[in-house]
Amino acid sequence: MKQIDLMSILLAPVISEKSSVSAEKHKRVVFKVKRTATKPQVKRAVELLFKVEVDSVHVLNVKGKDKRFGKFVGTRSDWKKAYIKLKPGFDIDFAAA
Numbered sequence: 001m002k003q004i005d006l007m008s009i010l011l012a013p014v015i016s017e018k019s020s021v022s023a024e025k026h027k028r029v030v031f032k033v034k035r036t037a038t039k040p041q042v043k044r045a046v047e048l049l050f051k052v053e054v055d056s057v058h059v060l061n062v063k064g065k066d067k068r069f070g071k072f073v074g075t076r077s078d079w080k081k082a083y084i085k086l087k088p089g090f091d092i093d094f095a096a097a
Contacts, residue, residue, distance in 0.1 A: 009037045009045040013094055014081060026085065029092050033059070033082045042082045052090040058083040 011032045013019075019030040033042055039057045046054050060083075064076035086092070 003048060006041065006045040006048055009034055009041050010049065015094070022083065027088075027091075029084045029086065031082050031084065033080050035061075035078070035080045037080060037082070039082075042084065046084050050092050052092060053087040055085045055087045057085075 011034065014030040014032055016030075019028075022028045022030065029046075031042070031046075037045075037059070039059060042059065043054045043057050046052065046057075060081055062079050062081055064078045067074050067076060
């Protein structure tokens, strides 16, 4: 896969209470990724963009919630989340970026 395609795999970091606890306890970083992304693609993209070594990648599909807008019912889009565990000695700091 080309480098330009790998750069478009990661959409955004997920900053939440759960992801912060996971980062502190288990050295994991959470990203929102493309729905078509595979584990090897996510691993290569993180290593390319942040110059770190990845130990493991876990991905999961998040179902979109049903939301009511007045009398109309809509559904938010489904999306994919990736938990990336970094090797010891590596870290990604979003506060400095």
